[in-house]
Amino acid sequence: MNRRLLVALAIVALAVISGTVLAQPKEVVIGVIVPLTGPAPGTGQDCKLGAEFGADLINGGVKAEGSGLLGAGWNGIPSLGGAKLKLVFADSQGSPEVGRAEAERLITTVKPSGTMGAWHSGVTVAIAPVIERYRIPHTTISTATELTQRGFQYLFRVGVNAHQGGEVLFQYLDWIGQQGKKWNKLGQLHEDTAAGVNFANAVEEMAKARGISVALRVPYSREQANMDSEILKLKSAGIDVLVQTSYTSDGIIIRKTMRKLDYAPALIFSQGGFDDDPKFYEAVGDDANFGSKRQLWSPALSSTKPILKAVNDEFKRRNGRDINDNSVRYITMIQVLADAMNRAKSVESQAIQKALVATDLKAEQVLLVHGVKFDAKHDNVLGKAMVAQIQERQPKIVFPPEAAVAKPVWPMPPWSTR
């Protein structure tokens, strides 16, 4: 073998080696479908801020070393040669049709390695078949139980489903009972798309299993100017534990109508939605107080997670607001996808899907109250919630007692005293 040939071979070998290095992507695109306009723009904005903050954490822009959080100290995805996450947002406008079209557009034009969204359960139900058809690993926080019942391979629910979210209500009611506080009738008021219907069904099932009957169920359609008959119906039935699922605009009309018609149940419990949206607080002011909600995040849990306060402070410095249930879940979804990509050592969709199936993130590694681990249907088996009551326009954890930062005000004070 002459020297020229040796040199030539060496050059080829070098080229192959450096080629594989070069073949590693410089960035990984993640498509984020959220309602940036439409009936829940404040909500979509929180989701966007959360996703951006999460991506910056992975990309090394948020200093959180030593926190144990997944992605802290990273500078891009380690196993992909430090490839940075790049987010591309699409606006669902809160509409299933628009969401589906946007998902398809996103997938075919920017070719994301993973997608997430769409917040509204009804929209996620519409886009799930699309992401499944294109085999794009997708994470969601939509609660509609039906999402994970259809055998989708590429859809993963990072947040709680309707049952996990409802579970805490009954634990709370038991605990309230042990405190010697009374209530009589459980009723439900909910918007009639996937999120509202699924949650109401779940609550009804769980109530039945505990021998509690749902005295009244009032579904409503969102687009209307007058909700007096809904509230009068609940008032005349004497419902004093009210489970409510509403989006922002309808949630505002309902709360104002409650005040007008002097209907103050002992407990209003929601699965989030209207009462996560800053616009709700702008519109109803102090009338937002004393409503309760399922809560997945609390910066005040710092005794068990000291890093939470520091991360929240940084988030607040950047965005002028605290992390809330929406932003925290989008931060976590970014962590989950980044973790899967890192373990997959690949941006190939089947490899990421396999890695997602094997996800095992402890509560300490994410900002949520719970960790992330998927069952066969891709529901998060670790999903659990707390109860927060809105006090001074802020969600304060009131249950479980070990996480509580405030005492629940029970019953909700009558409107005449407020």
Add this chain to the structure above:
Amino acid sequence: MTLEIALQSVVSGLMFGGVIGLVAVGVSLIWGIMDLINFAYGEYLMWSMYLTFFLWAGLGIEPILTVPITAVVLFGAGVLTYRSVIRPVLRGPIFAQILSTFGLLVLLRYTAWLLFRPDDRQAQSALATSVVVLGGLRVSGGELVAFAGSLVATTALFAFLAYTKTGKALRALAQDREAALALGIEPDRLYALAWGLSTAAAGVAGALVSSFMYVNPLVGDVFLLPAFAAVALGGFGNVYGAVAGGLVIGVVNVTGGTLTMPKVKLALVYLVFVGVLFMRPKGLWGR
């Protein structure tokens, strides 16, 4: 169901019905005078609500105080619509007229969509959140003012139609176009006036409902569909009947929803609507 709840639902229904009535009057006016259905009427209402919202957001004007501004602006928009869109198709077949107002609906709705995005926006008003209690019956300040404003606006329109020379000419035109022409009534100017008055009613209604209802590009439907039912109930083209129809629709909506299930309240409205048309095709107060 206690008597108090039932009475409250009637009062709530009347408040809501007052606003529906004002919207119905605007639809009915054009219908009565020109035999033309303005499908785009809800869109004028929506644009008026946006005007109120931006006056509140930009200049801090209390929503209710924007009534004169929205009335004047929408009057102008109506006259302009008549001159640019309606007049050319008046001599065409009836379908051309129907399609032209439907085209207006699409144009106005999606222009708003393009400019304002589909976000829900709402002006915040202290008046709207105040609660008035009378003998145990409760209404919000915003609703009460909207109800009173609707009655004032429709009464003013009645007075104009009944007692002024121009108003009488409008009614003459509605009753018999040929005879009115023979008497020297100039229809073109009056038609423009009718359009202006009709859309001004949408302007007033838009400002009145803005204190308790959010605006988005689709909000017109929320008010227009019940208003159509009110027009048909009150008698096609009968401005007086439209108000009464609106009040009936409001009470059927709220009281009916409370007595049965709220989910079916719109179905009840249309059931009454179909029932009345079946038994009295000219409407309850039709002539």
